[in-house]
Amino acid sequence: MKKNLLLIVVLAQCLFVSAQKLPDGKARKTIDQRVDSVLKLMSLEEKVGQMNQYNGPWAATGPLTNDNDLLGQIKSGKVGSMLNVTGAVRTKELQELALQSRLKIPLLFGQDVIHGYRTIFPIPLAEAASWDIPAIERSARVAATEVSAAGVHWSFAPMVDIARDPRWGRVMEGAGEDPYLGSLIAKARVKGFQGRGLGQTDAVMACAKHFAAYGAAVGGRDYNSVDMSLRQLHEVYLPPFKAAAEAGVATFMNSFNDLNGIPATASTYLQRDILKGQWKFKGFVVSDWGSVGEMINHGYAKDNAEAAMQATNAGSDMDMESRSNIQHLAKLVKDGKVKMAVIDDAVRRILKKKFEMGLFDDPFKYSNEAREKAQWNNTDHLAAAKDIAKKSIVLLKNNGVLPLVKEKYKSIGLVGPFVTAKSDNLGFWSYDWPDDSTRIVSVFEGVLRKKTPETKLLYAKGCNINDTSTAGFAEAIAIANQSDIIILTVGEARDMTGEAKSRSSIRLPGVQEELAKAIIATGKPVVVLVSAGRPLVFNWIADNVPAVVYTWWLGTQAGDAIGDVLFGEYNPSGKLPMSFPLTEGQIPIYYNYYSTGRPATSDSDRFYRSAYTDLSLYPKYPFGYGLSYTQFEYSDIRLSQTQFKPNEKIDVIVSVRNAGNYDGEEVVQLYVRDVTGSVVRPVKELKGFRKIFLQKGETTEVRFTIGVDDLRFYNDKLQYIYEPGEFRVFIGGNSRDVKEAGFTLIK
Numbered sequence: 001m002k003k004n005l006l007l008i009v010v011l012a013q014c015l016f017v018s019a020q021k022l023p024d025g026k027a028r029k030t031i032d033q034r035v036d037s038v039l040k041l042m043s044l045e046e047k048v049g050q051m052n053q054y055n056g057p058w059a060a061t062g063p064l065t066n067d068n069d070l071l072g073q074i075k076s077g078k079v080g081s082m083l084n085v086t087g088a089v090r091t092k093e094l095q096e097l098a099l100q101s102r103l104k105i106p107l108l109f110g111q112d113v114i115h116g117y118r119t120i121f122p123i124p125l126a127e128a129a130s131w132d133i134p135a136i137e138r139s140a141r142v143a144a145t146e147v148s149a150a151g152v153h154w155s156f157a158p159m160v161d162i163a164r165d166p167r168w169g170r171v172m173e174g175a176g177e178d179p180y181l182g183s184l185i186a187k188a189r190v191k192g193f194q195g196r197g198l199g200q201t202d203a204v205m206a207c208a209k210h211f212a213a214y215g216a217a218v219g220g221r222d223y224n225s226v227d228m229s230l231r232q233l234h235e236v237y238l239p240p241f242k243a244a245a246e247a248g249v250a251t252f253m254n255s256f257n258d259l260n261g262i263p264a265t266a267s268t269y270l271q272r273d274i275l276k277g278q279w280k281f282k283g284f285v286v287s288d289w290g291s292v293g294e295m296i297n298h299g300y301a302k303d304n305a306e307a308a309m310q311a312t313n314a315g316s317d318m319d320m321e322s323r324s325n326i327q328h329l330a331k332l333v334k335d336g337k338v339k340m341a342v343i344d345d346a347v348r349r350i351l352k353k354k355f356e357m358g359l360f361d362d363p364f365k366y367s368n369e370a371r372e373k374a375q376w377n378n379t380d381h382l383a384a385a386k387d388i389a390k391k392s393i394v395l396l397k398n399n400g401v402l403p404l405v406k407e408k409y410k411s412i413g414l415v416g417p418f419v420t421a422k423s424d425n426l427g428f429w430s431y432d433w434p435d436d437s438t439r440i441v442s443v444f445e446g447v448l449r450k451k452t453p454e455t456k457l458l459y460a461k462g463c464n465i466n467d468t469s470t471a472g473f474a475e476a477i478a479i480a481n482q483s484d485i486i487i488l489t490v491g492e493a494r495d496m497t498g499e500a501k502s503r504s505s506i507r508l509p510g511v512q513e514e515l516a517k518a519i520i521a522t523g524k525p526v527v528v529l530v531s532a533g534r535p536l537v538f539n540w541i542a543d544n545v546p547a548v549v550y551t552w553w554l555g556t557q558a559g560d561a562i563g564d565v566l567f568g569e570y571n572p573s574g575k576l577p578m579s580f581p582l583t584e585g586q587i588p589i590y591y592n593y594y595s596t597g598r599p600a601t602s603d604s605d606r607f608y609r610s611a612y613t614d615l616s617l618y619p620k621y622p623f624g625y626g627l628s629y630t631q632f633e634y635s636d637i638r639l640s641q642t643q644f645k646p647n648e649k650i651d652v653i654v655s656v657r658n659a660g661n662y663d664g665e666e667v668v669q670l671y672v673r674d675v676t677g678s679v680v681r682p683v684k685e686l687k688g689f690r691k692i693f694l695q696k697g698e699t700t701e702v703r704f705t706i707g708v709d710d711l712r713f714y715n716d717k718l719q720y721i722y723e724p725g726e727f728r729v730f731i732g733g734n735s736r737d738v739k740e741a742g743f744t745l746i747k
């Protein structure tokens with residue numbers, strides 16, 4: 001045994017030595033040494049060039065500034081990075097220009113790869129509904145494989161903003177309202193993008209955005225300001241960012257909003273104290289599109305020069321598209337307003353990533369036309385997209401009509417504006433999809449592939465997504481009358497939820513609800529599919545149809561995934577990652593609210609109701625909610641002990657039985673409440689979950705282990721502590737319907 005160990009040590013030493021040495025015996029430089037040797041050669045202007053990012057000449061994701069000499073600037077070393085430049089050919093073309101600059105420093109190409117590149121996956125909010133962490137990591141892995149082959153080095157994802165307001169259009173890009181689930185998903189996405197490590201040809205740098213609290217914009221209006229206690233910031237909004245940093249995310253993006261009066265782009269507190277200080281983040285921070293220059297509009301900077309100074313001094317390393325750095329930083333350094341050490345730190349961080357990506361060794365490493373071509377119609381990628389699409393679907397209601405029994409129906413009526421829709425299945429942030437809809441599977445095609453040859457498929461659109469015409473109703477009603485069952489599709493168009501797409505009304509647009517009423521009036525059984533990027537309000541439908549399936553925007557494989565669920569080839573297992581409000585008047589509504597002095601326990605409490613007199617306390621569907629074709633029964637909670645000390649742990653155990661008629665998956669959720677604290681605590685906080693599979697009739701034991709690290713919180717001095725005392729623990733299939741027990745943490 002000892003001998004073997006010795007051999008391993010000697011071998012490891014040899015490998016280490018040879019990895020550190022060049023063939024001529026000289027020591028190989030570390031990346032830090034190589035960075036320093038480049039930095040030494042750089043003029044101030046060249047350093048500032050690295051801190052400058054431009055949009056490519058072909059596509060835009062924000063307001064453009066006219067620039068006549070973009071290519072000339074690349075050649076003269078004034079640009080460190082480009083966004084919205086994709087494809088092996090284009091990236092090569094621009095990289096060649098960068099290599100004509102004096103120091104031949106390669107460009108970094110960044111792109112919003114939010115939910116896939118060639119194979120479009122479900123939108124991130126939908127993926128979060130799968131609660132399937134490995135599948136989410138795989139989704140980012142596939143996206144990285146595809147986009148890296150197109151010469152892109154850097155994905156502006158994951159967006160890890162917590163969102164409690166479904167009016168905010170960007171809820172679609174994140175993981176919903178919960179910091180625990182959001183943190184696990186943030187980690188998974190970072191790991192997925194960065195794969196086996198930067199420098200592998202199929203890995204891209206990830207970017208945790210938007211730092212920070214962008215999702216808390218007042219009123220859910222995009223780009224709006226944010227005013228919140230630091231305690232809430234740390235407790236709710238920062239955890240997914242911290243998780244991304246811990247997972248080794250290469251970059252961060254700051255945000256458009258101000259936080260407590262300071263634009264995030266110029267926040268020393270966020271970028272220097274927390275991110276680069278407390279969290280020891282070694283990557284670099286890119287601004288959001290134009291957010292440096294926009295500080296003039298905020299009334300925080302008097303001009304672009306002051307904006308560049310404020311952002312850079314606060315730790316924003318690269319300026320996306322506002323031109324403030326490139327135009328003013330050099331002079332600011334000469335005038336003593338920005339220290340050279342600050343510039344050097346920013347440039348070092350950027351160069352380091354370029355070295356880690358291997359770009360100094362081979363600037364064209366990622367731009368590979370053959371590899372790029374092979375990403376088209378990659379069957380493994382399509383299978384991964386379908387797998388998570390099925391898992392993202394949430395069954396909200398079912399009176400037994402689902403799953404559809406193929407042989408039972410002579411005719412199925414498909415009605416609504418999404419039946420044959422193609423690009424509306426993709427959703428926002430999927431503009432890299434070329435104009436070729438043949439690869440997207442529609443609901444019609446999905447159902448067509450599943451039905452028996454004898455079943456007739458009838459179709460009527462009924463109405464458009466968002467206009468007032470009811471001219472198509474008559475045909476839709478006629479189709480419904482001829483059908484044994486109707487599948488009605490309703491929802492939002494792909495550009496109704498996304499950046500700058502906040503809506504005050506989150507109801508079905510146009511006359512879709514009227515169409516639903518007309519179809520249901522036929523008396524035929526109706527299954528409603530809701531296609532959307534955010535939680536919508538659709539109470540009439542929810543209350544009057546036998547079955548409702550929330551299908552979000554599921555991507556390329558939407559139709560096939562929906563077909564599998566409708567016909568019972570996959571038993572739905574998705575759970576909502578956001579509370580669905582009853583009406584917009586309830587917003588913001590979220591499950592982990594702080595305890596109040598007059599906690600309402602029912603809608604009839606007259607004085608004990610921290611709620612409205614004209615509305616129920618409860619959301620339409622609570623966080624964590626989602627049905628299955630089978631039923632799961634939970635036993636009472638058993639605890640390994642009811643008291644424990646800080647150096648101990650307790651087990652919280654529940655038995656779950658599949659009491660229905662189908663095999664299926666369940667997400668068993670664990671919530672905790674700290675009954676009394678030195679600060680007011682949330683009524684429930686998710687602290688763990690397991691996604692389990694049970695055959696019908698099967699029972700399993702699910703065990704969670706709780707230690708003091710699961711009970712920590714930020715006190716009023718922002719210390720992350722635990723406090724002895726009473727705790728309640730809850731386990732269930734959603735945040736509302738739970739079993740409950742209690743334990744005590746003693747000193």
Ligand code: BGC
Nearest residue numbers: 061062112156209288289499
């Ligand atoms: C968005 C970012 C995005 C950037 C580049 C901005 O408008 O807020 O999330 O990465 O544009 O497209």
